Amino acid sequence: xxxxxxxxxxxxKDDFEIYENGFLIIEDGKVKAVQQEYLGTEKxxxxxxxxxxxxxxxxxxxxxxxANCGLGNDEELLxxxxxxxxxxxxxxxxxxxxxxxxxxxxxxxWEAGSLRSVIYASLYKEASDLMFKLTIDSGLSAYVGKVNMxxxxxxxxxxxxxxxxxxxxxxxxKYKDNELVKPxxxxxxxxxxxxxxxxxxxxxxxxxxxxxxxxxxxxLAENAWVTQLHPEYKTSTEVFxxxxxxxxxxxxxxxxxxxxxxxxxxxxxxxxxxxVHCPESNANLTSGxxxxxGMLEAGIPVSIGSxxxxxxxxxxxxxxxxxxxxxxMKARMEDDLSRVLTLSEVFxxxxxxxxxxxxxxxxxxxxxxxxxxxxxxxxxxxxxxNRTPVERLEKFLYLGSQNNIxxxxxxxxxxxRPFKD
Amino acid sequence: xxxxxxxxxxxxKDDFEIYENGFLIIEDGKVKAVQQEYLGTEKxxxxxxxxxxxxxxxxxxxxxxxANCGLGNDEELLxxxxxxxxxxxxxxxxxxxxxxxxxxxxxxxWEAGSLRSVIYASLYKEASDLMFKLTIDSGLSAYVGKVNMxxxxxxxxxxxxxxxxxxxxxxxxKYKDNELVKPxxxxxxxxxxxxxxxxxxxxxxxxxxxxxxxxxxxxLAENAWVTQLHPEYKTSTEVFxxxxxxxxxxxxxxxxxxxxxxxxxxxxxxxxxxxVHCPESNANLTSGxxxxxGMLEAGIPVSIGSxxxxxxxxxxxxxxxxxxxxxxMKARMEDDLSRVLTLSEVFxxxxxxxxxxxxxxxxxxxxxxxxxxxxxxxxxxxxxxNRTPVERLEKFLYLGSQNNIxxxxxxxxxxxRPFKD
Numbered sequence: 001x002x003x004x005x006x007x008x009x010x011x012x013k014d015d016f017e018i019y020e021n022g023f024l025i026i027e028d029g030k031v032k033a034v035q036q037e038y039l040g041t042e043k044x045x046x047x048x049x050x051x052x053x054x055x056x057x058x059x060x061x062x063x064x065x066x067a068n069c070g071l072g073n074d075e076e077l078l079x080x081x082x083x084x085x086x087x088x089x090x091x092x093x094x095x096x097x098x099x100x101x102x103x104x105x106x107x108x109x110w111e112a113g114s115l116r117s118v119i120y121a122s123l124y125k126e127a128s129d130l131m132f133k134l135t136i137d138s139g140l141s142a143y144v145g146k147v148n149m150x151x152x153x154x155x156x157x158x159x160x161x162x163x164x165x166x167x168x169x170x171x172x173x174k175y176k177d178n179e180l181v182k183p184x185x186x187x188x189x190x191x192x193x194x195x196x197x198x199x200x201x202x203x204x205x206x207x208x209x210x211x212x213x214x215x216x217x218x219x220l221a222e223n224a225w226v227t228q229l230h231p232e233y234k235t236s237t238e239v240f241x242x243x244x245x246x247x248x249x250x251x252x253x254x255x256x257x258x259x260x261x262x263x264x265x266x267x268x269x270x271x272x273x274x275x276v277h278c279p280e281s282n283a284n285l286t287s288g289x290x291x292x293x294g295m296l297e298a299g300i301p302v303s304i305g306s307x308x309x310x311x312x313x314x315x316x317x318x319x320x321x322x323x324x325x326x327x328x329m330k331a332r333m334e335d336d337l338s339r340v341l342t343l344s345e346v347f348x349x350x351x352x353x354x355x356x357x358x359x360x361x362x363x364x365x366x367x368x369x370x371x372x373x374x375x376x377x378x379x380x381x382x383x384x385x386n387r388t389p390v391e392r393l394e395k396f397l398y399l400g401s402q403n404n405i406x407x408x409x410x411x412x413x414x415x416x417r418p419f420k421d
Numbered sequence: 422x423x424x425x426x427x428x429x430x431x432x433x434k435d436d437f438e439i440y441e442n443g444f445l446i447i448e449d450g451k452v453k454a455v456q457q458e459y460l461g462t463e464k465x466x467x468x469x470x471x472x473x474x475x476x477x478x479x480x481x482x483x484x485x486x487x488a489n490c491g492l493g494n495d496e497e498l499l500x501x502x503x504x505x506x507x508x509x510x511x512x513x514x515x516x517x518x519x520x521x522x523x524x525x526x527x528x529x530x531w532e533a534g535s536l537r538s539v540i541y542a543s544l545y546k547e548a549s550d551l552m553f554k555l556t557i558d559s560g561l562s563a564y565v566g567k568v569n570m571x572x573x574x575x576x577x578x579x580x581x582x583x584x585x586x587x588x589x590x591x592x593x594x595k596y597k598d599n600e601l602v603k604p605x606x607x608x609x610x611x612x613x614x615x616x617x618x619x620x621x622x623x624x625x626x627x628x629x630x631x632x633x634x635x636x637x638x639x640x641l642a643e644n645a646w647v648t649q650l651h652p653e654y655k656t657s658t659e660v661f662x663x664x665x666x667x668x669x670x671x672x673x674x675x676x677x678x679x680x681x682x683x684x685x686x687x688x689x690x691x692x693x694x695x696x697v698h699c700p701e702s703n704a705n706l707t708s709g710x711x712x713x714x715g716m717l718e719a720g721i722p723v724s725i726g727s728x729x730x731x732x733x734x735x736x737x738x739x740x741x742x743x744x745x746x747x748x749x750m751k752a753r754m755e756d757d758l759s760r761v762l763t764l765s766e767v768f769x770x771x772x773x774x775x776x777x778x779x780x781x782x783x784x785x786x787x788x789x790x791x792x793x794x795x796x797x798x799x800x801x802x803x804x805x806x807n808r809t810p811v812e813r814l815e816k817f818l819y820l821g822s823q824n825n826i827x828x829x830x831x832x833x834x835x836x837x838r839p840f841k842d
Contacts, residue, residue, distance in 0.1 A: 067803035070819030071812055073745065074763060100804035283746035286761060288753050312819045324494065325704035325743075326750065332709050333754050340707060342495060382488035383521035391492055398491030398733045401822070 001026040001412055005047035005374065006389040007034055009054050009364045010348040013296055017364070020389050024052055026370040029411035034364045047407075051375040051392055054362050055408065056316035057354035058117040060213070060255040060276040060305025063105045063131060064089045064098070068309040077219040077285045085309075086157045092127040102131050103419045105308075106138040110418055111402040112315040113373045114306075115410045116141045116358050118213060118253060120186060123147050123159060125167040132171065135181045138418035141358065141410060145186030145213055146171050150197045152229075164193070165200035172208050180410075182210075184253075187245060189215040190226045190236045195243070202244025211251045211357075214240065217264070218256035219287050237264040247271030251357065255305055256281075257295075258288040268300050274357050275302050277349070279322040281310030289330040292323065292349075293339045303354030304346070317397040320346045343394055370412035373405050380404065422447040422833055426468035426795065427810040428455055430475050430785045431769040434717055438785070441810050445473055447791040450832035455785045468828075472796040472813055475783050476829065477737035478775035479538040481634070481676040481697040481726025484526045484552060485510045485519070489730040498640040498706045506730075507578045513548040523552050524840045526729075527559040531839055532823040533736040534794045535727075536831045537562040537779050539634060539674060541607060544568050544580060546588040553592065556602045559839035562779065562831060566607030566634055567592050571618045573650075585614075586621035593629050601831075603631075605674075608666060610636040611647045611657045616664070623665025632672045632778075635661065638685070639677035640708050658685040668692030672778065676726055677702075678716075679709040689721050695778050696723050698770070700743040702731025710751040713744065713770075714760045724775030725767070738818040741767045764815055791833035794826050801825065 003026070007019040023038040024031065038044065065085055072084040092098045102121075109117055121131035121144050128146035135142050148164040149157070159167075172183045185201050187193040193201070205212050216236035217223060226236050233239045237260075240246040248271060257268075257275040268275060277290045295302040304319050305311075311319065327341040355362020361369040377392045380399045387395065396404055408415045424447070428440040444459040445452065459465065486506055493505040513519045523542075530538055542552035542565050549567035556563050569585040570578070580588075593604045606622050608614040614622070626633050637657035638644060647657050654660045658681075661667040669692060678689075678696040689696065698711045716723035725740050726732075732740065748762040776783020782790040798813045801820040808816065817825055829836045 067806050069803075070801070070816040071808075073815065073819065074761075076758070097805065104804055280746075283749055286749040286753050286758060289750060322746075325701075328704055328707040329710060329747065329750050330754075332707050333751075337497070337707060340495075380491070382490075383525055384518065385488050387492075394494065395491040398494065 001045065002038055002040065002042045003045045003047055003052060005050045005052040007052045007364065008389055008393055010344055010352055011363060011365060013345045013348040016344050016390055018389055021048060024364060024372065026412045029370055029413065031364050031366055031368045031370050033366060047374050051377065051389060051396065053373050053375060054351040054355065054364065055115040055371040055373055055410065056113050056350050057303065057358070057362055058109070058114040058306050058316060059253055059274065059303045059354045059357060060118060060278055061308040062120040063102055064092050064120070064122045065309035066101050066105045070312040073284050076221070077287060078221050080285060086154055089123065090157050092122040092124055095126055095130055098122065098127040098130055099134065102134045106134060106140060106418055108314045109140060110138065110408065110415065113405045113408055114314065114316055115371055115408060115415060116355065116361060118143045118184060118357065120145050120147050123149055123157065125170065128171060132175050132181055136178065139410065139415045141180040143182050143184040143211065145184040147186050147188050148197060148201060149188045149192040151194045152191050161194055161197045161200070164197045165204065168201065169204055172204060172210050176208060176210065185210055185212045187214045189222065190239050191222065191229060198243035198245060206244055206249040209250050211253065212245050213253040214245065215255045216257060217259045220259055223259055235261055235264055237267055241267065247273040253357065255307060256287065256290070258282060258290045265298065269298055273300065275300060276305040277302055277323060278305045278307035278311055279319055279326050280313060281307035283322065283326065284312070285310055289326045292327060292341055296345060301353050301356050302349060304350045315402055316350050317400060320350050320397050370409060372409050374407040375404050376406045377404060422466065423459055423461065423463045424466045424468055424473060426471045426473040428473045428785065429810055429814055431765055431773055432784060432786060434766045434769040437765050437811055439810055442469060445785060445793065447833045450791055450834065452785050452787060452789045452791050454787060468795050472798065472810060472817065474794050474796060475772040475776065475785065476536040476792040476794055476831065477534050477771050478724065478779070478783055479530070479535040479727050479737060480674055480695065480724045480775045480778060481539060481699055482729040483541040484523055485513050485541070485543045486730035487522050487526045491733040494705050497642070498708060499642050501706060507575055510544065511578050513543040513545055516547055516551055519543065519548040519551055520555065523555045527555060527561060527839055529735045530561060531559065531829065531836065534826045534829055535735065535737055536792055536829060536836060537776065537782060539564045539605060539778070541566050541568050544570055544578065546591065549592060553596050553602055557599065560831065560836045562601040564603050564605035564632065566605040568607050568609050569618060569622060570609045570613040572615045573612050582615055582618045582621070585618045586625065589622065590625055593625060593631050597629060597631065606631055606633045608635045610643070611660050612643065612650060619664035619666060627665055627670040630671050632674070633666050634674040635666065636676045637678060638680045641680055644680055656682055656685055658688055662688065668694040674778065676728060677708065677711070679703060679711045686719065690719055694721065696721060697726040698723055698744060699726045699728035699732055700740055700747050701734060702728035704743065704747065705733070706731055710747045713748060713762055717766060722774050722777050723770060725771045736823055737771050738821060741771050741818050791830060793830050795828040796825050797827045798825060
């Protein structure tokens with residue numbers, strides 16, 4: 001398979017690789033080469049004039065909060081959870097409702113070109129199981145987590161420690177050998193998991209070599225709560241590390257990581273650890289601004305998450321642009337403009353860096369999964385406007401929408417709108 | 422004329438007025454009443470299930486920068502002007518090009534429901550004149566400014582002091598009696614206008630009682646430049662005030678107003694002065710975050726501008742949401758969450774506060790111009806989602822787009838897409 005177009009990707013955070021009128025050559029679902037000329041005999045799929053980009057990778061979202069997108073933005077994290085989030089999540093006992101929402105979320109991910117994502121499904125085993133099935137049906141790739149919570153949540157929304165562990169294990173066994181949709185162990189965050197639960201989840205991570213996701217250092221109130229619950233530890237990092245949930249045995253995603261100590265950053269560097277920046281959520285919930293630049297410079301594979309419904313846009317370019325804007329505001333207030341994130345850095349985060357959680361995805365280097373989008377930018381151009389590929393990429397990220405994505409491919413296979421009927 | 426729907430507006434910054442299934446009653450293009458029941462005999466235009474909102478008012482944008490939207494976001498203000506802005510603006514010598522872009526901008530304003538706006542047209546008299554004509558043709562309401570620059574700009578993009586004054590006066594005379602489209606005196610900013618020019622513009626403002634618009638206190642580099650050019654003054658405010666361009670004789674808009682001294686704020690309160698917050702532009706250009714809350718509390722009529730192309734979205738809800746987010750980041754960094762802007766405050770800024778520059782517009786109080794939008798939020802609702810009018814407004818602002826605006830009325834008259842042929 002050979003596609004022609006204006007091909008852009010990032011091998012590293014500092015530079016775009018640019019092939020204007022270039023050729024993306026694909027074999028067995030993987031990138032074989034990107035080159036400026038093609039002398040072979042295969043039929044060329046001609047997308048001249050369009051951008052060819054890696055698909056977006058969304059490393060953090062809550063499928064069961066989808067209906068709350070764009071709501072409750074006058075609240076901070078802990079009150080927001082009580083007032084908006086739990087009452088919505090509890091509805092997923094009803095599998096008919098769960099199915100409607102999950103299908104909508106998967107369709108929105110497809111529309112947005114986020115063909116790989118890491119998802120919080122539900123506290124409930126049945127709803128989580130359904131999310132696995134629907135994700136497999138959709139043709140998208142994802143890690144799906146059954147959310148574990150056995151303390152400090154409302155009475156109407158909690159489960160036993162035993163259920164957390166047993167149901168997690170059940171789903172791990174059921175889906176661990178699926179190629180595109182895989183399980184991920186999901187302690188919600190330290191205040192919502194007992195020590196017994198965390199121990200059990202750490203054991204599962206090790207036993208099945210399954211990755212872990214959670215939240216930490218999102219708000220100062222959360223951090224104060226953690227040390228109140230665990231006075232013997234100074235941070236969530238120490239707690240998670242103690243129970244094998246910090247990337248020691250299997251790779252681990254932690255959303256937010258805003259209010260970190262130096263010790264935590266040092267451990268992040270040593271572990272198989274993927275912090276996720278969620279700019280829209282952090283802005284909406286007044287959480288603060290992550291030091292993304294510092295993470296990038298330290299070589300930590302920081303990426304971007306929509307964090308639906310803390311964030312409200314599934315479309316990753318909205319997150320990309322806000323990540324840049326927030327870094328600018330942080331740099332301005334700290335009076336150090338060298339801390340501003342560049343376009344290539346943030347694009348890299350949303351493609352190759354996030355994609356590395358899935359293996360060789362998110363770039364067009366040889367051997368990488370042929371996951372790509374075809375982008376038609378004509379509708380966002382002014383009359384007579386004529387721009388370079390990188391400028392058109394910038395325009396797409398700042399002004400574009402789902403509608404500019406005209407084709408989506410995963411592993412070299414075109415993915416059509418899921419659940420059409 | 423009587424319209425039925427879920428009617429929302431803000432009389433003051435702190436509260437929404439809410440009439441679910443209410444009636445907006447219009448006479449002679451003005452609001453006669455908003456009420457929960459209607460017992461009259463007039464035919465009701467039934468928009469049940471839709472939101473009825475005041476139109477948006479965009480108090481600051483550069484029509485001749487439109488093609489640059491979403492570009493050049495790696496630069497700060499002064500380099501951005503040199504590298505991206507002037508080379509684009511100079512193209513407006515070509516009136517054919519100018520016409521294409523201006524029509525596009527007016528169409529985008531219409532699509533976005535910004536039926537009243539305050540526009541920088543062009544340095545050139547002919548292009549500015551064209552913008553007046555096209556705006557009149559569009560059916561929208563605007564103040565249109567010929568931009569005056571007679572120092573410190575590139576050689577290829579400057580005019581004489583005499584031309585600044587004469588051309589401004591010519592356009593004022595030509596359009597001052599138009600009802601919907603009016604002239605506004607437009608010194609670009611202090612560093613671009615000689616003392617002679619500012620004197621002349623101040624004289625015109627007084628003589629014709631025409632309002633003024635400019636920029637100030639946008640970046641620290643700009644402020645340093647101003648005091649270097651005018652060592653006898655401490656701020657742009659003092660310079661503008663000296664030459665009658667700070668709301669002493671006629672109402673004055675100043676975009677940005679981020680880096681203000683206490684003395685400047687004190688004078689703003691005393692003058693007929695409209696500062697405009699441009700959140701997207703301020704974020705993109707790393708300018709800083711305006712103390713909007715302080716302005717609101719001081720009773721200064723602060724409003725919102727898209728500042729195309731410093732900002733990239735004409736659609737005001739993007740600016741509204743970012744204004745809230747930036748206030749949250751500022752509040753977090755200053756550790757004072759009481760400084761967070763609320764939804765009603767920012768909606769008020771984008772409707773009634775900005776609208777007050779045009780007189781009684783931007784609200785549905787008796788006697789106000791019947792400028793309103795009909796919003797269909799169904800496409801942004803999740804399955805089975807059922808929300809109150811204010812929640813649907815919040816969803817529209819956070820998740821919606823131009824496409825959710827299904828009808829637009831100015832002075833009680835439906836405005837159709839301009840320049841259709």
